[in-house]
Amino acid sequence: MKILHTSDWHIGRTFHGTDLLADQAAALTAIADLVAAHGIDVVVVPGDIYDRAVPSADAVLVCNKGLEAIRAAGAVIVATSGNHDSPARLGAGAAFAAAGGLHLMTRVGEVGTPVLVDDEFGPVAFYGIPYLEPETTRFELDIPAARSHAEVLEAAMARVTADLDERRSDGISVRSVVLAHAFVVGGESTGSERSISVGGVETAPASAFDGVDYVALGHLHSPQALTDRVRYSGSPLPYSFGERSHRKAVWILELDENGLAGVERVDLPIIRGLSRIEGTVEELLTDERFIDAEDHYVSAVLTDPVRPVDAMRSLQARFPHAIHLEWNRPAEDSSLRYRDRVRGRTDSEIMASFVTDMRSTPTASEILLLERALASVHQDEVTADSVTGQYDLFGKSA
Known part of the structure; x- marks a missing residue:
């Protein structure tokens, strides 16, 4: 049996305010193409199918079309809910689907009830462990004192192994795949994942999954192998500029009559690249070094000495997919101590220098406002001194 492991689709997610539905549709089409090309029997998706509990109508449409394409390519689909999904909404109509x-x-109480898919060697049991928030799932798992993710995950796996042991007690060779949405010790986050810790330890040990043939993990967005049998597939698209160096992928595993026979990483096509570029607006618009970024999602760091006006509009003339902008004003010589920098300067000059350091050189009208404010402060000090001077040490009038 050939199984494709993908996860964390986050359908409906935006990237710095930019709609990604077209990119996500293309990524799901690429996965469906892999299903057809590799003769995949089952696709497993361990959570975060949607990016929010109540996805938009357009997000649902994109997701449904992707699932239909994968199914039409010949694969059965087994999926669980993640911390972004609503288990009730995602699981609505599950029996019909x-x-x-x-x-x-998506039901916590059914983690020990697998989906069985047969091949020439017999059944493969697929167990789905949705995202388990300790506070809300510990009672369903009959461990009311539990507080950590490790405790609830171990309780869920105890139900999985109990079911497997019972099936194997009949002399039937049952191979097993577990889908779980969790932060497992040893995994490296990318920064685009939402924390799943609420008042407790969010990580769980990989050893919690001992006794099964393969563990398809979801939650972390870069493809990684914690052990030969415990892996994250990562997301099909990058969801932060911190992921611009990552190559997105899926795992294709094969089960033979003895269990896991092998795992192959297959890279997904790059739908649109990510670039982080730095320079003045003029440099970014003219320098040939940045030609490869013209069709990428771009995060630009501006180094102009004065904050440029309407810089994003200017940059989008060359980089139509520029979506993030920050101004990093070049630092002045910091070798001088502040005391030395202000020595011999008037209050007005110091105030104008402060505005320049924080933003840009103040205009003539802004300097006039600063001087008026300074004069007002001085007037208040003179008035206070004159009032205080009318009394001696004992509060009697002088």
Whole structure:
């Protein structure tokens, strides 16, 4: 049996305010193409199918079309809910969907009940462990004292292994795949994942999954192998500029009659690249060094001595997908101590220098406002001194 492991689609997510639905549709089409090209039997998706609990109508449409394309390519789909999904909404109509080859495993109380898919060697049991928030799932798992993610995950896995042991007690060879949405010790986050810790330790050990043939993890966005049998596939698209150096991928694993026979990483196509560029507005608009970024999502760091006006509009003339901008004003010589920098300067000059350091050189009208404010402060000080001077040490009038 060939199984494709993907996760963290986050359908409906935006990137610095930019709609990604077209990119996400293209990524799902690429996964469907891999299903057809590699003869995949089952696609597993361990959570965060949507980016929010109540996805938009357009997000649902993109997701449904992607699932239909994968199913049409020949694969059964097994999916769980993540910390971004609503288990109730994602799992609505699960029984009906299962009849069409889409198995949505979102109920905590059913973690020990697998989806069974047969091949020439017998059944493969797919167990879906949705995202487990300790505070809300510990009672469903009969561990009311639990507070950590490790405790609830271990309780869920105890149900999985108990079911496997019972099936194998009948002399039937059952291979097993677990889908889980969790932060497992040893995994490296990318910065675009939402924390799943609420008042407790969010990580769980990889050893919690001992006893199964393969563990398909979701939550972390870069493809990584914690062990040969425990892996994150990562997201199909980058969702932060910190991921610009990552190559997105899926894992394709094969089960033979003895269990896991091998795992292959297959890179996904780059839908649109990410670039972080730095320089003055003029340099960014003219320098040939940045030609490769013209069709990328761009994060620009401006180094102009004065904050440019309407810089994003200017940059988008060359980089139409520029979506993030920051101004990093070149630092002046910091070798001089502040005391030395202000020695011999008037209050007005110091105030004008402060505005220049924080923003840009103040205009003539702004300097006039600063001088008026300074004069007002001086007048208040003179008035206070004159009032205080009318009394001696004992509060009697002088």
